[in-house]
Amino acid sequence: MDIIVAPGGTLHGSTAVPGDKSISHRWLVLAATAEGSSRLVGLPPSLDVRSTAACLAGLTGKPRPSLDVFARNAVSFVEGAGSTWNAPEEQASRSTLEVEGEGRSGLIAPTSALECGNSGTSMRLLAGVLAAAPFRCVLTGDTSLSGRPMDRVAVPLREMGASIDTTDGHAPITVTGGDLAGIRFAPEIPTAQVKGAVLFAGAAATGRTTVVEVVATRDHTERAFEALGAPVHRLDGEIHVSSFQHEGFEGVVPGDPSSAAFLIAAAALTGSQVAITGVGLNPSRLHFLDIMQRMGVRTVQTVTGLQVGEPVGTIEVLGCDEIRAVRVEPNEIALIIDEVPVLAALAAHATSDSWFLEAAELRVKESDRLRATAAGIRSLGGHAADEGSDLVVAGGGLSGGRVEAGGDHRMAMAFTVGALAASGPCRIDGIEAADVSFPGFVQTLRALGAALEETS
Numbered sequence: 001m002d003i004i005v006a007p008g009g010t011l012h013g014s015t016a017v018p019g020d021k022s023i024s025h026r027w028l029v030l031a032a033t034a035e036g037s038s039r040l041v042g043l044p045p046s047l048d049v050r051s052t053a054a055c056l057a058g059l060t061g062k063p064r065p066s067l068d069v070f071a072r073n074a075v076s077f078v079e080g081a082g083s084t085w086n087a088p089e090e091q092a093s094r095s096t097l098e099v100e101g102e103g104r105s106g107l108i109a110p111t112s113a114l115e116c117g118n119s120g121t122s123m124r125l126l127a128g129v130l131a132a133a134p135f136r137c138v139l140t141g142d143t144s145l146s147g148r149p150m151d152r153v154a155v156p157l158r159e160m161g162a163s164i165d166t167t168d169g170h171a172p173i174t175v176t177g178g179d180l181a182g183i184r185f186a187p188e189i190p191t192a193q194v195k196g197a198v199l200f201a202g203a204a205a206t207g208r209t210t211v212v213e214v215v216a217t218r219d220h221t222e223r224a225f226e227a228l229g230a231p232v233h234r235l236d237g238e239i240h241v242s243s244f245q246h247e248g249f250e251g252v253v254p255g256d257p258s259s260a261a262f263l264i265a266a267a268a269l270t271g272s273q274v275a276i277t278g279v280g281l282n283p284s285r286l287h288f289l290d291i292m293q294r295m296g297v298r299t300v301q302t303v304t305g306l307q308v309g310e311p312v313g314t315i316e317v318l319g320c321d322e323i324r325a326v327r328v329e330p331n332e333i334a335l336i337i338d339e340v341p342v343l344a345a346l347a348a349h350a351t352s353d354s355w356f357l358e359a360a361e362l363r364v365k366e367s368d369r370l371r372a373t374a375a376g377i378r379s380l381g382g383h384a385a386d387e388g389s390d391l392v393v394a395g396g397g398l399s400g401g402r403v404e405a406g407g408d409h410r411m412a413m414a415f416t417v418g419a420l421a422a423s424g425p426c427r428i429d430g431i432e433a434a435d436v437s438f439p440g441f442v443q444t445l446r447a448l449g450a451a452l453e454e455t456s
């Protein structure tokens with residue numbers, strides 16, 4: 001599906017965004033490996049999260065109709081013995097999944113390969129969980145995921161004692177789990193997926209596992225472990241965990257701040273005031289707001305609650321008089337790894353050149369996002385270039401044009417947002433990619449007042 005974005009107009013009102021993808025993956029894994037029942041409210045029906053649910057359904061002994069149905073059709077209503085998935089369509093954003101866990105030792109060998117689809121987080125986190133499971137299991141993914149690096153997770157898990165075979169460093173990967181021993185791991189590349197995998201493996205290893213982070217990444221695994229009473233300690237950039245088995249838990253998944261970022265940028269570019277409610281306010285996810293502030297976007301956050309260690313609340317966009325150019329330093333990239341495309345879309349409307357320095361990690365995301373961002377901005381009538389590890393975006397605005405999302409959700413949404421302030425109409429091809437993390441993205445923008453017309 002394609003959309004035509006008619007520039008102009010302002011947005012107004014308040015909205016929620018689908019549940020946080022990173023948190024959902026982790027809570028699903030924790031629910032499926034808990035001893036006892038868990039109740040998760042507000043899981044997003046995004047394709048990536050469904051991939052994790054589908055893999056977990058293949059790893060649990062008793063039938064898990066709730067996980068199966070959530071994986072296949074996130075707006076169905078099913079009641080199963082022990083596990084229920086209750087998601088009437090009108091309440092999809094607050095849907096409830098109940099999972100009966102039998103502990104980590106209750107996991108069984110799947111009868112076929114586990115399909116992770118487009119989701120790198122599913123594959124890497126599950127590799128960490130399966131590293132301690134006493135069976136062989138193959139993890140596969142789509143074409144995009146099969147091109148992404150997997151040695152970064154295989155190397156530390158092997159060091160802990162698991163046998164991991166990759167396909168030339170990529171998926172499919174075969175994990176044969178077993179007895180693990182804790183390690184001290186200092187990743188060369190800051191990545192929350194690999195940190196999460198090592199911490200999940202560390203929760204089943206003998207001795208202490210330590211991850212040393214020179215540059216901080218999102219800390220959802222640590223927060224969930226802490227909330228579940230695990231022996232996890234954090235000090236001076238080091239995270240230590242020892243073996244534990246948790247019990248079931250309840251939580252309402254906070255809205256995804258990375259999805260909110262698109263709406264905040266849309267409000268800024270149209271000179272609007274909007275509020276995003278029920279959104280996750282974990283500081284390790286909000287550095288993009290600091291960068292937006294440097295660009296002239298005024299926002300305010302209010303924490304209203306806490307869910308399984310995660311602060312939740314509201315982000316209000318107060319206004320933006322003029323978008324200023326920004327220089328994003330190398331040590332900031334890990335903290336805005338998912339928001340670079342939307343920040344670049346904002347930068348295309350700044351008064352002068354913006355720089356994103358040493359952002360090569362974006363080249364191994366769902367697509368080469370450095371190349372795709374620069375090329376997309378040019379296709380929409382702006383000026384940008386990816387040079388080595390850097391991205392430079394010339395300000396001055398977009399004049400309009402046509403761009404292809406290339407199957408990458410964040411590119412589809414970033415281009416749509418950038419187009420809202422173009423001086424001519426823009427066509428975004430392949431907008432359905434947004435469903436990977438933000439189902440309902442187009443409808444949400446429209447409900448706030450954006451003029452988006454679907455076309456085929």
Ligand code: S3P
Binds near residue numbers: 361
């Ligand atoms: C994620 C971590 C990030 C991010 C991805 C989700 C996670 O990747 O890009 O969308 O849930 O751990 P890395 O930190 O591994 O680069």
